[in-house]
Amino acid sequence: EAGVVQSPRYKIIEKKQPVAFWCNPISGHNTLYWYLQNLGQGPELLIRYENEEAVDDSQLPKDRFSAERLKGVDSTLKIQPAELGDSAVYLCASSLRGWETQYFGPGTRLLVL
């Protein structure tokens, strides 16, 4: 069974530029998560989807971050414009349902110059 797929794996951009990350969850998983992981820290939830509905986006900085999960499968996380402090690892995870075990993708490492 394929795991969670993320792309790109690495991204380097200049500040004020837009950037987008893509995630394909494990087949059949209804719940999808986007996490932010700063250096030396554990993952912190940005947004959680149940199918195509965002059910928890309280930690998403909505002035510059946006996400979508059209058709309840793949998801895209966007930052516009990026700031220096956005440099981090962006992890996607999925689970069958919100209370089930979640599995992570390899992450996208973003560096904003």
Next chain:
Amino acid sequence: GQQLNQSPQSMFIQEGEDVSMNCTSSSIFNTWLWYKQDPGEGPVLLIALYKAGELTSNGRLTAQFGITRKDSFLNISASIPSDVGIYFCAGLSTSGTYKYIFGTGTRLKVLA
């Protein structure tokens, strides 16, 4: 954001030694997960615990769900060099909405 306390923060051990680490919370959790993260990779699930007092093993790894439901422990027996990495705990909060809260991580370095 909220993060759970993990102890120790980092540790150096000799190959062959046993390792113990723990994770504590001020809140009650219904599920505890333990992950390992290698450099440049996402966290990989090691063990899942669903019941207070539960003791579960996965090879050389053993984890326990604390009786108070506010803590969990992970033990690694006879460590080997590939055990190097960062170990994260995660607790499932069901207060309001389902949400996993992650620990700050324990960095393990094994000396051959």
